[in-house]
Amino acid sequence: MTPGGVNSPVRAFSAVGGTPRFIRSARGAWLSDVDGNDYVDLICSWGPMLLGHAHPDVQAAIAEAVSRGTSYGTPTEAEVELAEEIVARTPVDRVRFVSSGTEATMSAIRLARGFTGRDLVIKFAGCYHGHVDALLASAGSGLATLGVPGTPGVSASTAGETIVLPYNDREAITRAFAEHGSRIACLITEATPGNMGVVPPTAGFNAFLAQTCRDHGALFISDEVMTGFRATREGGWGLDGAVEGWRPDLMTFGKVMGGGFPAAAFGGRRDVMSRLSPEGPVYQAGTLSGNPIATTAGLATLRLATDDVYSHIDAVATTIKQAAGDALSAAGVPHAVQAAGTMFSVFFAEGPVRDFADASAQDTAAYAAFFHAMLDAGVYLPPSAYEAWFLSAAHDDRAVQTVLDALPGAARAAAAASSEGR
């Protein structure tokens, strides 16, 4: 009925083989499928469910909001309160709500182009910013050259306005700005990449990006759709900018701040955000933007996302990282566990993984065997070796123990698949 049987490609298990599970319900750290199987959830809806599924206080807030109607197309109090919560945790002065992370990055880029009067965009290979045409570009031939379409359907002219560079490579950035500096509207990066697995920036890398942009009159856009309110209370920015004393010009948010609903946002410097319609000339709009149910769910989630939540997730992450590393070492499977705040992933390759080329050296057959052995043992991992593993405040001792019990067998399955491949 729908292409590939799914409404977003990674759900289809193409990278690991087998049949996707149809989930009927979820509670706390657990997913239940239509066949009556339960799984410890290590994807958490790909990030959003920071508090776990069906948190009673979030459910109650949603139910109360629904009782007052579901959409008005007018300003509401909840959206102002959610904006205040975001401004309190991040360095943005002002925010505009949209309905998906894709819309947030697309709008941020339009605003950057409108503000600077320039066209070119820089992004990094392996960073994902949603399915925005301009950001589905691949590197052209040679460094600092203009991009080519990353998928059929993206025009050569659109991709040709994007420069795709290797992550963590300062020289490539310096060269791109030297060559195209006066035409570059913005550089967009994940605050700490999580969409090729977790690849932390080298020390000072984001500060370097911010400074290089400033030197050339370009805007620095930090995409925190995944890391925002998850990597730390202040997102990925909490790991560097908050400590080092700099801030991005624009930021994008989604996932956790929607509390499991389609809500996202972009925000940033007051002078840049005031260029947005209706205050300024850069057009941007949305029928369901700031939807009252979505903003209520996001607000309830952020208000419950206290320091205790982050320290709990941190502790659980430490336990699982250690156990996964130990199990893979014992089975002789090359791997690298990398983390940024509470976010982490397990690469099936020797580390360190510094960029997309390193991440691409993974043994995906070993991961597929590992994934299915974990699934059979009741643990739902991301069905791709290129994804972060997500935890929540609801991952309690029973959930963690289920993961720990599953790891040694899965590591042996990975070892067997890896030697078959050789």
Ligand SMILES: *Cc1c(COP(=O)(O)O)cnc(C)c1O
């Ligand atoms: C998920 C994600 C997006 C896209 O968000 P959607 O809501 O899926 O459109 C953008 N940027 C990053 C860093 C993401 O992780």
